[in-house]
Amino acid sequence: MIALLVEAASWTFLLLGAFLVLVGALGLVRMPDFYTRLHPAGITDSLGADFILTGLVLQAGFSLVTVKLFLIGAFLFFTSPTSTHAIANAALVAGLKPRHAVVPPRPPEKATQDEEAR
Amino acid sequence: MFAATAIALLVAMVLALVRLYAGPSLYDRVLAANSFGTKTVLLIAVMGFLTGRPDFLDIALLYALLNFIGTIAVLKFFRYRSLGDAVEEKAASRNKEASQ
C-alpha cells in the first residue's frame, strides 16, 4: 500500500516537474524581451528541476542515489540563480534597455560614478 | 513515466535551442545556453533511471557544478574584453562607451 502511495507521489512530482519545465521553455521562446525571459528561465531552473528531482528521489528510495540527487538539487540551487543574476547584471551594465522601461533608464553618468565609487 | 518526463525534457530542449538560434541579443543566447545546460542535467538524471542504472548520476552532478563556468567566462569576456586581469582604464572607458 505504501509502495503504491510512494509510486503515485513520484509520478505526480515527475509530471508536475515535466509540465513546469515545458512551461519555462515555452516562456523562454514566447516572452517579448530579454528581461522578461529571465523569469521563465528561472521557472525551469528552480521549481521544475526540484519537482523532477524529488520525483526521482521517491523512486530511488533510501540509497546513495538519493544522496547524489540531493547534491544535484543543492548545486543547481546555488549555480542557476547565480548565472541568471550574472547574465542580467551584464546585460544591464552593457546598456540593454528593457523594452517597456517604466523606471527611467539609469543615466550614463551615474554608471561612471559607480566606477569611481568602487 | 520516465519516458513522459524524458520526452517533455526533449521538447523543452528544442524550445531552448530555438531561442539559442533566434536570440536577437547575445544575452538571450547566453540565457538559452544556460537553461539548455540545466535541462541536460535533468535529462541525464532521468535517463539514468530510464535505463535502470541510476548510479551514473555523477555526470549530472558534474554538470550541475560546472555549468555556470561557461556563463561566467562569457560575461567576463564581454565586460572586460579579456579573461585575465583587465587594466583599470581600459575597463572604465569601455563602460562609459558601453552604457551610452
Place this chain on the structure above:
Amino acid sequence: MEFKDAFGLFNYWIVIVLMMTGLYIVVSRGNLVKKIVGLNIFQTSVFLLYISMGKVTGGTAPILTGKPEVFSNPLPHVLILTAIVVGIATTALGLALVVRIKNAYNSIEEDEIQKLDLAAENEVDEPGARP
C-alpha cells in the same frame, strides 16, 4: 531497405552528416578560429562513430554489477576517453598558434594572411627595385 534497416544505420548517417559539416567549415571558411571549431565537430563525429559501433542493444555500461548482464563493448570507450582529452590539448595548441598568427599578421583571416605573405615575398625577390 525497409524502415528497420534505415533506422539501424541512422546513427552512422548522422555521424557522416556531422563529419561533412565539419569538413565543409574547414574547407570553405577563411577564419582560423572557425576552422578550429569545424575540426572539433569533425572530431566529435569520429568519436560518435566509434561509440555507436560499440553499443549493444539491451546492453548496459561496461561496469560489472555482479549480476550476469550483457555489456556494451568497453574498448571504444577506452580509446575515445583519452582521445577527447588529447583533442582538447591539441585544440589549445591550435588556438595558441592562432594567437601568435594574430600577433604577427594582425589578422586571422586566411586570405589576408596570404596577401601579406605574397607581399613580403615580392619585397624579398627584387630588393634592387626598391627606390
Place this chain on the structure above:
Amino acid sequence: MESVINMALLVFLAGTAFAILRRTTLFSVVMLSGVFSLVSAALLVHLDAVDVAFTEAAVGAGVSTVLMLSTLALTARHEAPGTRSRAIPLIVVFLTGLALVYGTLDMPRFGDPSAPVHQHVAPRYISATAHEIGMPNIVTAVLASYRGFDTLGEVTVIFTAGIAVLLLLAGTIREPTTATKITAMEHHLVLRVVTKVLIGPILLFALYVQFHGDYGPGGGFQAGVIFAAAFIIYALVFGLETAGNALPGRAVRILLALGVLIYSGTGVVSFFFNKNFLDYSVLGATAQAGQHIGIILVEFGVGMTVAAVMVSTFYAFAGQNPPIGDEEW
C-alpha cells in the same frame, strides 16, 4: 522509447552543427559549440559510454568554452565574409558524403550484438577483468592496466601539447603592471560569494572522481579536467593574480612533469621485480592487490598531468595582453 531519445539527440547535434556553420559572429559560434558538447555528452550517456560522457562533460563545460573565449579576446570577434565561391567545397563535401553513406550500407546495424566488433577482444576483457584485476569498471581496467602503455603515450601527447602552448605563449605574457589593476569582478559580490561556496565542492568532487575510477565512472583524465575547472573559475572571478598566488605558474609546470614521471615511474618499478614494464602485479601482496595499487598510482599521475596542462594553458591564454584596440569590438 530508447530510440526516440537517441534520434532526438542526434537531430539536435546535426542542427547545432548547421547553426555553427551559418553563424558569423564568433562569439555565438563558441556558445553553440558549448551546446554541441552538452548534447554529445547526453548522447554518450545514452549510448552506455558513461566514462566518455563524463570526460566530454568535464571538458565541454569546464575548459573548451573558456579557452576559445580567451582566444577570441586576443583575436577578432567577427568572421570576415568569405570572398571565394562556395560551390566547389559544397560539391566536394557532398560527393564525399555520398561515398561514405554508400559505404555504411553493408555495416552491421546499430546495436547488433552479433556484429564482428563484439566477437574478438571485448569478451576476453569483460570476462577476465573480474578475476585478473578485480575491478568493476572494465574501462578503467583496460585503460590503465591492459592498455597501460598506450595510455602512457596519450599522457605524453597531452604533456607535449601543454609544453608547446607554454612555449608559444609564454614569451608574450605581460608582467603584472603596477597600473591600477582591478582584480576583475570585484564588485560582483554575488559571484564572489557563490564561487567561494562552490570551489570546495568542485575540488572535493574532483578527488572523488579521481579515486572512484575503479568502481564507477571516473578516473585520472576526468578528475584532472575538473580540478583545472575549479582553478579556472577561481581565476575568472577572483582575478589571475590571486589565482597565481594560490597555484603559481612554476608549481603548475613542476606538476606537469611530475605526473608523467609518476606514471612511467610506476612502470619502471616492476623492472626491479624482473617483470616487464607497467606490469603492476608485483606491486602488491597478491597480483590483484598489485593491480589496484598500480592503477591508482597511474591514474593519479594522469590526473596530475591533465590538470597541470589545463591550468597552465589557461594561465598562458589569460595572461596575454590583448593587443587589439577597442575599435575591433
